[in-house]
Each structure stands twice: as C-alpha cells, then as structure tokens.
Amino acid sequence: MKLAVLKERRPYETRVAATPETVKKLIALGFQISVEAGAGDAAYFSDEMYKAAGATLGATPEKTLEKATVVLKVQAPLEDEVALLPEGALLLGLLSPHTQPKLKPALNKRKITAFALESIPRITRAQAMDVLSSQSNLAGYRSVIEAANVFERAFPMMMTAAGTVPPARVLILGAGVAGLQAVATAKRLGAIVSVFDVRAVAKEQVESLGGIFVEVESQGTGETAGGYAKEMDEAYKARQAAKIKETLQKSDIAISTALIPGKPAPRLITKDMVEGMKPGSVIVDLAVEAGGNCEGSALGKIVEQNGVKIVGYANIPGRIPTDASAMYARNLLSLLTLCVKDASLLIPWEDEIIKAIALTHEGKDQQ
Numbered sequence: 001m002k003l004a005v006l007k008e009r010r011p012y013e014t015r016v017a018a019t020p021e022t023v024k025k026l027i028a029l030g031f032q033i034s035v036e037a038g039a040g041d042a043a044y045f046s047d048e049m050y051k052a053a054g055a056t057l058g059a060t061p062e063k064t065l066e067k068a069t070v071v072l073k074v075q076a077p078l079e080d081e082v083a084l085l086p087e088g089a090l091l092l093g094l095l096s097p098h099t100q101p102k103l104k105p106a107l108n109k110r111k112i113t114a115f116a117l118e119s120i121p122r123i124t125r126a127q128a129m130d131v132l133s134s135q136s137n138l139a140g141y142r143s144v145i146e147a148a149n150v151f152e153r154a155f156p157m158m159m160t161a162a163g164t165v166p167p168a169r170v171l172i173l174g175a176g177v178a179g180l181q182a183v184a185t186a187k188r189l190g191a192i193v194s195v196f197d198v199r200a201v202a203k204e205q206v207e208s209l210g211g212i213f214v215e216v217e218s219q220g221t222g223e224t225a226g227g228y229a230k231e232m233d234e235a236y237k238a239r240q241a242a243k244i245k246e247t248l249q250k251s252d253i254a255i256s257t258a259l260i261p262g263k264p265a266p267r268l269i270t271k272d273m274v275e276g277m278k279p280g281s282v283i284v285d286l287a288v289e290a291g292g293n294c295e296g297s298a299l300g301k302i303v304e305q306n307g308v309k310i311v312g313y314a315n316i317p318g319r320i321p322t323d324a325s326a327m328y329a330r331n332l333l334s335l336l337t338l339c340v341k342d343a344s345l346l347i348p349w350e351d352e353i354i355k356a357i358a359l360t361h362e363g364k365d366q367q
Contacts, residue, residue, distance in 0.1 A: 156190020
C-alpha cells in the first residue's frame with residue numbers, strides 16, 4: 001500500500017496532512033509513504049524530518065502520487081490535482097462538498113473513493129477522528145489571541161497606584177468547541193465573558209468555565225440530533241437580534257463562531273449592531289469563510305467600521321500550523337487504523353463512521 005501526502009496549494013493554507021510522528025505510525029500499519037517535497041515547510045516539518053521518519057520525497061505532485069492507494073489532503077484538491085489522482089485511490093480531506101459543486105463529478109470521473117472528514121459523526125468512538133473538533137479547539141484559542149492583539153487595551157483588571165484598569169468584556173457567539181475554548185482562553189486572560197448559543201444545553205458548559213450565559217426565550221432545544229446548532233424560526237431570530245445588540249453595546253470584544261453544517265453562516269451581527277458598539281471595540285468573525293456571522297467582515301482582512309475593527313482572518317487553525325497539523329494528522333491516523341487490517345486496506349463499509357463520511361465511491365455519489 002502506498003500513501004501519498006500532497007503539499008497544500010489553496011490560499012491561506014499552512015497545514016499538512018501528515019507529520020513525521022504519524023508517518024512512523026502509518027509505516028507500522030503497512031504503508032509506504034511518499035511526501036511531496038516542501039509539504040510540511042509552512043508547518044515547520046522539514047523534508048529531512050520526513051525522510052528520517054521513513055518517508056520518501058516526491059519532487060512533484062505527479063511523482064508523489066505515482067501508484068498511490070491512499071492520498072491525504074487537508075483541503076479539497078484543486079481541479080488540476082484531481083486529474084493527477086490515481087484512478088480508484090482513496091482520498092481523505094476536508095473536502096467541503098457544499099461549497100465545491102464541481103468536486104464530486106471530477107472525483108467520480110476518476111473513480112476516486114473520497115472521505116469528507118468534516119462529516120465524521122459526533123459519537124464516542126469517533127472522537128479521536130473528529131477533525132472539526134480538533135481544529136475548532138485551536139481556532140477558538142487563537143481567536144482570543146488575535147482579538148487581544150488587535151484590541152488596544154488590556155484584558156485583565158489591573159489595580160495600580162495610577163488607578164484601576166477595568167477588565168475587558170468579551171461576548172462569544174456560539175458555544176460549540178471553538179466557542180468554549182474561546183471562553184476558557186478569554187477567562188485565563190482575565191476578561192469578563194458572556195456567551196450566547198441557541199442550544200439550551202450549552203448553558204451548563206458555559207457556566208462551568210466561568211462564563212455568563214445570555215439567554216433568549218425559546219420553545220425548542222436549538223440542537224440537531226448530531227449535537228450541532230440548528231436554524232431557528234423568525235420570531236426567535238428577532239428576539240435573538242435584540243438581545244445580541246443590547247449585549248454588544250456593553251462589550252469590548254465579540255468573537256463569533258456560529259456555523260450551520262451545509263448552509264451559509266447565520267448573520268448574527270448587523271451593521272446597525274456594529275455602529276452601536278464602543279469605538280475601539282473588536283469583532284473576530286470565525287465564520288467568515290462560510291459567509292460570515294458579521295455584516296461587513298472580509299475574508300483575510302481587518303475592516304474598520306465606525307471605530308470598530310472587524311477581523312476576518314481566513315483559516316484561523318492555520319495560524320498555528322504546527323499544532324493544527326499534528327492534531328489533524330492524528331485524526332487521519334485514527335481513521336486509517338479503522339480501514340487497515342493485516343497491512344491491507346479493507347474499508348468497513350457497514351461502519352456508521354464510514355457511511356457518514358463517504359462522499360464518492362466507484363464513480364457514484366454516496367451523499
């Protein structure tokens with residue numbers, strides 16, 4: 001079995017799908033590993049480190065992919081990369097099928113078996129494979145660090161002979177994995193943290209981390225069967241908007257993390273709400289790549305409106321490339337362990353994890 005690791009070519013991407021640590025373990029499973037030269041450079045994993053771990057280096061994508069059975073990627077391959085994939089190979093990555101309409105037809109043309117890792121179910125035995133959770137955890141942490149860097153005041157309360165500096169007030173929109181890590185990080189920096197989430201179950205989690213849960217009256221749980229936030233009705237959205245606007249006026253920093261799988265990100269912060277915030281305030285929009293939670297956020301940029309800075313950095317986990325790559329690579333290793341037996345690739349098609357992530361197989365769509 002040959003496994004190929006390609007260099008990522010999409011804008012803002014600094015991660016790599018395998019690390020020297022996981023290369024050693026993949027070899028122990030029975031794989032021969034080929035890593036494209038320079039694939040780990042942006043994450044500080046050198047070609048020499050991969051060679052020392054037992055991988056061979058491919059000078060070009062074509063050489064790297066030659067006779068590959070399995071191909072590892074972080075993001076979906078570009079059109080010219082799909083054309084290079086060996087027919088019938090297994091592709092693993094964050095394939096974003098909802099935003100890549102041409103991808104499935106292209107993969108089917110090559111009879112590629114593709115696993116979309118963002119679809120891994122939230123069940124106990126899939127936790128070690130849960131790519132979204134591992135990357136969101138880092139994104140939540142980094143979002144607070146980015147906010148602190150842009151915010152031109154201190155985070156913690158400081159009582160000095162020159163007077164008292166009040167603590168920053170942070171509002172976090174969305175208490176999923178990213179939001180909860182943002183709560184913990186902002187609290188460690190000394191901020192007063194408030195959190196909004198449509199899911200009632202999030203209240204206990206928020207309060208356990210020292211956050212203040214902002215409640216909006218609702219008749220439902222706000223949660224799908226898979227544990228994700230769901231889209232709410234118009235009456236709820238109106239109450240939600242009023243509550244968010246009121247809380248933003250008292251906040252110094254807002255971090256928005258709200259995403260709905262397969263749909264554009266919900267618009268939670270309007271231009272009117274931004275104008276009601278204090279000058280010098282900061283908004284970090286973690287959902288900018290899915291259309292944004294904040295009106296006016298721009299991908300890859302910091303935009304200033306009425307004295308409020310809106311941070312729209314792309315690929316926040318990629319701003320911590322070494323750790324993000326390490327966690328992502330371990331997720332892939334756990335998934336491949338499920339698909340290998342006696343040094344042979346044997347995909348357990350009846351497994352609920354495989355059923356959830358299978359995107360294409362033998363020239364046909366699987367979802």
